[in-house]
Amino acid sequence: MGGLKRFITRFVLALLFIAAFILATENSDSVSLKLLHLETEAWPVSWWIALSFFLGVLVGQLISNLNRSLTRKSGDTKALG
Numbered sequence: 718m719g720g721l722k723r724f725i726t727r728f729v730l731a732l733l734f735i736a737a738f739i740l741a742t743e744n745s746d747s748v749s750l751k752l753l754h755l756e757t758e759a760w761p762v763s764w765w766i767a768l769s770f771f772l773g774v775l776v777g778q779l780i781s782n783l784n785r786s787l788t789r790k791s792g793d794t795k796a797l798g
Contacts, residue, residue: 730774737770738763 744762751757 734770734774738767 742763744766747759747761748765749757749759750765
């Protein structure tokens, strides 16, 4: 049952990533981001959206793995779900 849940989760995430990328390609205007006194190079909006989505998934996965490893070290198995 755990394998099926993992497959469905990955499948849904893949579909969301593909949908976000397809929808983002419609936004092909180049923009530059201004962060306080820094300004980035002009990239298409679709690249910024895809980059932010990818970084969000990556950071979420890293936090999840860190939490899981810390929970296992402490011996608390209730928090693993």
